[in-house]
Amino acid sequence: MKKTLLMAMLVLILTVAAACSSNNSKNEEGTNSEEAKQETITFGVTPWTSTVPPTKIASLILQDMGYKVEETSADVGSLFMGLSRGDLDVFMDAWLPMHQTYLDKFEGDIQSTAVSYPEAETGWTVPVYMEDVNSIEDLKGREDEFNNEYYGIEKGSSAGIESDEIIKAYEFDFTQVNSSEGGMLAQAQRMMDQEKPVVFYGWRPHTMFNKFDLKVLTNEQGFFETSSVEVITNTDLKENSPEAYEFLSNWSISIDDVEEMIVKIEEGQDPEEVAQEWIDNNEDKVNEMTGK
Structure with a gap:
């Protein structure tokens, strides 16, 4: 009788321990999921005025998606180096074919993910x-x-x-x-x-x-071809932040919209307010890019 009672108690203890372990795992999974939503996306930002509007728009949209966002300012060569090392995740203002040398140099570590606008003079x-x-x-x-x-x-x-x-x-x-x-x-x-x-x-x-x-000025030797302005990401972003990558892969904006926003910013408006205004006025386009 004592032996039977001891066995029953042992089974009960093991059952409770297993349940606790399961609950802890679920809690850890929940924590991990929450941490994923708070993952930081780091943008590279050049001193060019053309970089600001698309960066601010993309930043606000990603924050709305649950990501934290940081910006790192540097010259273009340093930005591409940072992307290749994984220190940066996104650069919104690459000019191709002008910057093709960087894509060739860091092939396998960075990639063109989307075209912002195709004909930049x-x-x-x-x-x-x-x-x-x-x-x-x-x-x-x-x-x-x-x-x-x-x-x-x-x-x-x-x-x-x-x-x-x-x-x-x-x-x-x-x-x-x-x-x-x-x-x-x-x-x-x-x-x-x-x-x-x-x-x-x-x-x-x-x-x-x-x-x-x-x-x-035109020229007969093919210098400064019309540029395609593109979004560059490091190759780890797709796996590390699939929702962010999916949004960025759907990214596009018109050159006229970017130029209009640059004017507003130079006239003294806050860049984030200008970006939010664009988001509010382009809800259908934002939903299309984010897959809503």
């Missing part, structure tokens, strides 16, 4: 009052009219490197003067205010084309 730019300058070839022999200076963005950027290649290919007597986007445009504006000859790096989307009458 970029290249050497002059004001329209320079009526007789419509191509890069038209600059040959006239470098002294520009004080032998071409104004570009950050040294080491893809645009800066390609501009150096243009100077070499055409044997121009130009020196590329590199500075920040703001510094370059300030110098170009000083020249344009006096209607002096000036050549600098321009691209859309950008408010420079809203503020000034400009034209991007």
Whole structure:
């Protein structure tokens, strides 16, 4: 009788222990699920104005999906390096084919995930009052009219490197003067205010084309092809954050919308408020991207 009672008690103890273990597992699973919802997505952000609107929109949508979001500012080369190492998850403003060298260099670690807009114009730019300058070839022999200076963005950027290649290919007597986007445009504006000859790096989307009458120069050697602006992610994102990856793979926005938002931000509106306004006005598009 005692033996039977002892066995019954042992079975009861084991049953209770198993139930507790099961409950703990469920609690741990619940905790893990909750942690997954709070996973942090890190965006790389360049100093370019075109990077801000899509980054802010995507950030707000991901936060609404339950993710935490961080932003890391750096030059474009460092951003691609960070993506390849897994330090960053997303870059919303890659310009192809200009940035194709980075995709080739870090192949297997990063990938193009979506196209934001397919036809972004970029290249050497002059004001329209320079009526007789419509191509890069038209600059040959006239470098002294520009004080032998071409104004570009950050040294080491893809645009800066390609501009150096243009100077070499055409044997121009130009020196590329590199500075920040703001510094370059300030110098170009000083020249344009006096209607002096000036050549600098321009691209859309950008408010420079809203503020000034400009034209991007053509060329016969294939420099600065029309760009496809694309979303780049590290290759681990699809597995680590499938919902975030699915949203980003469905991402698209018009170049006109981005340019309009850049204008609002430069006029002093808060970038997140501008992004939220776009989300509120494009509910169907947001639902399509998020799969709702």
